[in-house]
Amino acid sequence: MELFDKLTILGYAAKFDAACTSSGVDRPGEAGKLGNAVSCGICHSFAADGRCISLLKVLLTNHCIYDCQYCVNRRSNDTRRAAFTPRELADLTIAFYRRNYIEGLFLSSGVVRSPDYTCELMIRTLELLRGEYRFGGYIHAKAIPGADSALLARLGLLCDRMSVNIEMPSQQSLHLFAPDKSKHSILGPMGYISGRIQESRADLVQYRSAPAFAPAGQSTQMIIGATPDSDFQIMTLSEALYRRYGLKRVFYSAYLPVGTNRLLPTAAPPLLREHRLYQADWLLRFYGFQAGELLDAAHPDLNPYLDPKCGWAVAHLEQFPIEVNTAPYERLLRVPGIGVRSAKRIVAARRMGSLGFPDLKKAGVVLKRAQYFLTCRGKMLEGLRIKGDSVLRALLSENSAARLPAEQAPEQLSLFSPAIPKTQNPKEAFPWLAPTESRPSGT
Numbered sequence: 554m555e556l557f558d559k560l561t562i563l564g565y566a567a568k569f570d571a572a573c574t575s576s577g578v579d580r581p582g583e584a585g586k587l588g589n590a591v592s593c594g595i596c597h598s599f600a601a602d603g604r605c606i607s608l609l610k611v612l613l614t615n616h617c618i619y620d621c622q623y624c625v626n627r628r629s630n631d632t633r634r635a636a637f638t639p640r641e642l643a644d645l646t647i648a649f650y651r652r653n654y655i656e657g658l659f660l661s662s663g664v665v666r667s668p669d670y671t672c673e674l675m676i677r678t679l680e681l682l683r684g685e686y687r688f689g690g691y692i693h694a695k696a697i698p699g700a701d702s703a704l705l706a707r708l709g710l711l712c713d714r715m716s717v718n719i720e721m722p723s724q725q726s727l728h729l730f731a732p733d734k735s736k737h738s739i740l741g742p743m744g745y746i747s748g749r750i751q752e753s754r755a756d757l758v759q760y761r762s763a764p765a766f767a768p769a770g771q772s773t774q775m776i777i778g779a780t781p782d783s784d785f786q787i788m789t790l791s792e793a794l795y796r797r798y799g800l801k802r803v804f805y806s807a808y809l810p811v812g813t814n815r816l817l818p819t820a821a822p823p824l825l826r827e828h829r830l831y832q833a834d835w836l837l838r839f840y841g842f843q844a845g846e847l848l849d850a851a852h853p854d855l856n857p858y859l860d861p862k863c864g865w866a867v868a869h870l871e872q873f874p875i876e877v878n879t880a881p882y883e884r885l886l887r888v889p890g891i892g893v894r895s896a897k898r899i900v901a902a903r904r905m906g907s908l909g910f911p912d913l914k915k916a917g918v919v920l921k922r923a924q925y926f927l928t929c930r931g932k933m934l935e936g937l938r939i940k941g942d943s944v945l946r947a948l949l950s951e952n953s954a955a956r957l958p959a960e961q962a963p964e965q966l967s968l969f970s971p972a973i974p975k976t977q978n979p980k981e982a983f984p985w986l987a988p989t990e991s992r993p994s995g996t
């Protein structure tokens with residue numbers, strides 16, 4: 554098989570792995586235009602300094618001895634298979650790097666022969682890159698569940714970030730749809746990697762030249778919408794993973810209907826659910842929320858019409874309004890419309906003098922949301938009263954498009970789209986363009 558064919562097959566197969574930062578944009582290439590946002594093969598990540606870096610995202614092979622029902626590469630799926638040799642993949646990465654197409658590699662793989670054998674192939678690829686080519690770029694490697702910890706130790710010294718996919722939000726779902734995997738085969742490597750990262754950080758404090766083990770930390774991916782697991786279960790699991798294994802990120806990937814198992818849904822879940830989970834995840838990581846504050850057994854799913862922070866604030870109006878000039882930083886963070894950066898700016902600015910609403914705007918506060926929850930110098934914004942219903946209505950109307958069913962929601966135009974979609978008759982879109990005689994009379 555030609556190298557290009559392998560790249561096509563294995564780049565496509567890797568696109569189902571969402572454990573990296575990708576935009577979610579779905580814009581196909583068109584004749585006469587440059588580039589597209591659909592082709593698989595390149596994904597993005599962010600360096601420690603905030604720089605966005607492009608990664609070649611590819612599988613070493615899509616042969617797999619496992620039969621995970623939600624995966625396009627499962628052994629029972631009739632799909633074209635291919636495999637790179639470590640040398641081929643290392644050469645390809647360097648060739649792309651030299652052409653300035655990519656700055657790093659995101660390497661995952663199906664399980665060929667055994668987890669240990671697959672892990673050894675990945676190690677060999679990275680040894681060629683790091684050793685022979687002296688490649689210093691970013692590498693994200695997927696650890697293979699069930700691989701020996703001695704192999705994970707070698708892999709972790711060659712890559713920047715490691716990830717082990719948790720796959721399903723509950724043990725029952727994992728047992729049902731990925732019978733070859735077990736909780737232990739996933740959490741075991743995750744715990745080992747977490748321990749080695751901590752050891753490595755401690756070593757680096759003592760010895761500057763100590764080898765770094767996965768210096769960019771570890772992450773994981775969870776498929777959502779394939780099983781009836783609730784958002785509460787998902788967020789509780791994520792919270793436990795962050796706390797116990799010190800993960801950098803949990804990625805939520807909306808299920809793509811590639812399975813034939815009759816227990817799997819035939820349609821993908823709404824992407825809005827994935828979006829809400831990311832918002833709630835952000836609250837756990839940066840805003841000091843706990844999963845149990847956002848959801849509980851009586852309200853197990855996030856409100857699709859309201860972002861989780863607004864939803865929490867509206868349900869806890871007894872804690873508001875808070876006084877901007879005296880509230881502690883942690884309470885400022887809980888106000889919808891105040892982010893981490895604007896909360897820090899408020900704390901810094903109020904040392905110089907008391908703040909009014911115009912100052913909040915300058916600090917980057919989104920006042921149209923925050924106004925219901927704040928006082929400045931003891932007063933709310935002129936003419937505002939905070940009552941459950943009115944606040945909820947106002948916040949919902951801000952996002953009214955989200956409440957429409959998908960087919961009725963207005964089309965999102967790209968920056969360079971014509972103002973009138975091609976599919977629409979301009980006279981229908983703008984009735985005043987119609988000839989005078991066809992206008993309704995009497996006006």
Ligand code: SF4
Nearest residue numbers: 617619621624627663
């Ligand atoms: S182990 Fe499961 S999820 Fe991974 S490639 Fe094989 S079938 Fe897919």
